[in-house]
Amino acid sequence: AVMKNVTILGAGYAGLRTLRELQKSKEDFSITLVDRNRYHFESTDLHEVAAGTQPWEKITYEISDVVDPAKTTFIQDDVLKIDPEKQEVVLKDRGVITYDYLVVALGFRSETFGIPGATEYALEMVDIDSARKVHDHILTAMDQYQATQDRKYLNITVCGAGFTGIELVGSLVENKKAFAKRAGVKPEEITIFCVEAAPSILPMFNDELRSYCLNKLKKWDVALMTGKAIKGLKENTVVYADGEEEKELQTGTIIWTTGVSGSEVIGASGFEERRGRVSVHPDLRDPKHENIYLIGDVSAVIDPLTNRPYPTTAQIALKMGAHAGRNLLAQLKNQPTKAFSFQSLGSVASIGNAHAFGLVGKVNVKGYPASFVKKMIMNKSLLETGGVKEVMAKGRFDLYR
Ligand code: NAD
Structure with a gap:
């Protein structure tokens, strides 16, 4: 028999697992x-590169x-489209490959929700690339302040206070001194804004954790603006709703963290999807293609407790990756596949290098x-995709103060 081929699209947490x-x-x-890149990146740590x-x-x-x-065989190329009927993947440079x-991982x-x-x-x-651009942009804004003395360049605005927004804010605070030095001002002259539509942040956490985070943000002079839905952006300007009124915030840097959707390839390939996610069969297969x-x-699995899809996290991506691998091996041997089940180990968000908060179990x-737990989580996901070698090279071992 001809040897069967398994093609994995994407070398993130799920694909590499x-x-x-x-x-x-x-x-x-x-x-x-x-994968389009020669390297795997830890998408949970992008905020650190963005903040520098x-x-x-x-x-x-x-x-x-x-x-x-x-x-x-590793192919470095951009996936444009999948043709499930012909069992083909269209790549940007290499053209068509079959499987x-x-x-699909x-x-x-980034989801803009069509906001103008x-x-x-x-x-x-x-x-x-996009995270590095954020850091470069902030440095340029600091230079522009030097050149113009226009204070808007000292404002850095994060749009959306989900986990991603909050973690980014934490790292920006951590690097304020470096930004200030570049602009030739005192650190307290730089303001980090975070604009959030919801009336409060971190709805998934209880009051104790929420207050911990809010107190840190307050102590660090972060201008957290809750209950302010962003209506549109203009150059160096965030337009937001303040009650009935529309107001504008002038800012040299605007970073967009209002949520995510699955890869655009999903829509382009004709899968039945919502925001780039396919409601998969319990064994993680496309309902129409076994x-x-x-x-x-790119996958949506319903959490029986909430009747809504599990949130997309690195943790669930790793679990799905392992499960899909095991199901594939079963399928290759003509054995039955198993349903995926998920029990969250909790979630921990970092704010800067030395602070974090969250739930471990309950x-x-x-x-x-x-913060220690957070670094262990980072090391564990490195271990699960890259093995011991990557943990030794890229792990977080600054665990002792
Ligand atoms: P998210 O959807 O969780 O948060 C986006 C935030 O932006 C929400 O609070 C939303 O109310 C706000 N928002 C949306 N539109 C807005 C508007 N027009 N104006 C103002 N605010 C607006 O997205 P995320 O933070 O990117 O997270 C994506 C997923 O990754 C989530 O499932 C999250 O739990 C996960 N994540 C986990 C961790 C961790 O465990 N440490 C870290 C980062 C992300």
Whole structure:
């Protein structure tokens, strides 16, 4: 028989976790892995690159480090479209490749909700390039302040106070001194704004954790503006609703973190989707194609407790990656696949390098112990995709004060 091919699209948490599972197998099949970058990046740490508190190399590693050349071919290319009927993937440079089984793990993109000006005037933070652009932009704004003495250049605005927005704010605060030095001002002259539509932040946490976070933001002079829906952006301007009124905030830097949707490839390929996510069969396959798995941010699995899809996180992406790998191996051996189940281990958000808060299981953690837990979580996800080598090279070991 001709050797079967499994093609994995995307080398993020989900895709690399599947790769790892498949490469462990002694079965006879070939693997193709496609990603637009030569490297894997830790998307949970992009805010550190955007704020400039970590160099981009710290949160990436070479995909070739985790590819077993005896089993896997890595193709660096952009995925444009999938044709599920012809079992083909269209790549930007290389053209068409074919597969027997497909694992779609193409990740997220920034969701603008069609808000006017968002694409033109805000910076997104979705990959290494865009995160580096944020940092470069902030430095340029500080230079523009020097040149013009226009104080709007000292304002940095984060749009949306979800986990991503809050973590970004934390890292921006941490780097305020460096920005101030560049602008030739005192750190307290730089203001970090965070504009959020909802009346309060972090609805998933209880009062204790919320107050911990709010107190830190207050102590650090973050201008948190809750209950202010962003209506539009103009150059260096955020237009937001304040009750019945529309107001404007002048700011040299605007960063967009109001939420994510799944890769645009999902829509372009004709999958039945909502915001780039496919409601998958319980075993993580496309309901219409039994040789296609959709995992990570392009996948929606209903949480039986809330009757809504689980939120997209690195944690669930890793779990889905492992599960899809095991189901694929079963399928290759003509054995039945299993339903995916998920029990969150909790979630911890960092605010700067030394502070964090969140839930581990059902237990509240905050402050330095939480920061320790957060770093262990980061190391664990590195271990799960990259193995011991990447943990040693890129792990977080500044665990002791
Ligand atoms: P999100 O959807 O969780 O948060 C976006 C925020 O932007 C919301 O608070 C929303 O009310 C606000 N918003 C949306 N439109 C707005 C508007 N027009 N004006 C003002 N505010 C607006 O998105 P996210 O923070 O990018 O997170 C994406 C996913 O990743 C989530 O599931 C999150 O839990 C997860 N995540 C987890 C961690 C962690 O565990 N440490 C870190 C980052 C992200």
